[in-house]
Every structure is written in C-alpha cells, then in structure tokens.
Amino acid sequence: MLGASAQRCPLQRETMPRPRKRPTGAAGPEKKGQSEKRTKFENSGEASAKVENSSPQNTSVFKNCGKKLSNYWLMKSEPESRLDKGIDVKFSIEDLKAQPMQTACWDGVRNYQARNFLRAMKLEEEAFFYHSNCKEPGIVGLMKVDVQFIRMMKRFISLAELKTYHQSHKATGGPLKNMALFTRQRLSVQPLTQEEFDFILSLEEKEPS
C-alpha cells in the first residue's frame, strides 16, 4: 500500500482512522481521491517528529531512552498497477526516482500501527523500499525519511531470500529471527533493528542464496 504524491502533501495532521487513502502515485490521477485526507508525512521539516503517541508496543526501537535517533524502517509499496476504489495504487521505486527531488509523500497507510510508526519516524532515518503484492516481492532500494530516494540496492533482496534467513535465524538466533516482515505479516510500515538493517545491507555483498 502506499503511495506517494509528490508535492501535494498537505501536511495536515491526521485525525484518525481514515478510510482509505490512496496513493496517488506519481503519475496518477490525482485528484479525485482527494477528498479524504491523507495520512501523511511530509517533507519539510516536520515530518515526523512527533512521537506523541507512539504505540506502546515495540520496545526496543523506540522508546528509548532519550537519545537514539537512529531507527531503521521498511516500507512497502506496490510496483504493479492495481485499482483500489478506482485509483491506481502503483508506486514503485522507479516512480519515487521520477518525483521532483526524488521525494514523495507516503500516504495510503490506514493501519493504526503503521501510522504510528510513520509518526515516530524522524527525518533522515533510513528505510528500505519494499515491493509488495507483485511478481517479485522484495527489497529494492534505500531511502531516507522525507521520503527521498537514496539508492537502489546493489542487488535485489527477495522476500524468498529474506524468508530463508528468517527461518534459519529462528533456529540459530540470527539477526532476522524476529523480523517484522514475517512476524507482523500485514504491516506496511515497520521498524527494523540496527542488527536487522545491517544484516540485510550485508546481503548485498553476497551471492543470492
């Protein structure tokens, strides 16, 4: 899910449960969906800073003790066209690159937990761009909260590969043993621990398993 629309991000703060919002991808038809408001996030400044109510869960990453400003994220988006209430939700990493400043607004997130994670993000934190609901699901690139393209992964890290590591790590206690992609199945915006993030980056240098 997700989407993004480049400039138009209203910045409005979200109220709450929002019924649907759609992405407006880059090229998309924009307008109509607009009646609703979007969850969002923005670029300029404020995006995230508020942790007001961050969700209770998630221990480690967040609640921190004060300092730690580096959290990592994984954000899902659908790279293939699909209509949802008449609006194409497609928004691939190529679409992100095509945005002005290679920056987009991440909207379309309805799930409360995912929304809380969006609010907990801080500018400049890094996030993996994950392609979901498509022929080859997996991590394709890196971006920073803003949301701006940083770079493509040196190689595609497929869901299948991540799953293989997740399974073996459950047995060995490896870094991906609790990865949210597998333990919190439907979350479109999820936190990664430093260990998870580093391990996944290290996979770029290895042969696809």
Next chain:
DNA sequence: GCCAACGTTGGC
C-alpha cells in the same frame, strides 16, 4: 468487552 462478520493485505 466479546466475538462474529466482514474487509484488506499480500504471498503464491
């Protein structure tokens, strides 16, 4: 607050 019906996510 419980829980059944319903809707969505997203892999396959």
Next chain:
DNA sequence: GCCAACGTTGGC
C-alpha cells in the same frame, strides 16, 4: 485469481 492471516467494525 485464490485464499490465509489478521485487522476492523459493530451488535449485543
């Protein structure tokens, strides 16, 4: 396109 997982809604 199918369907499992699981979140959300709403009656009671």
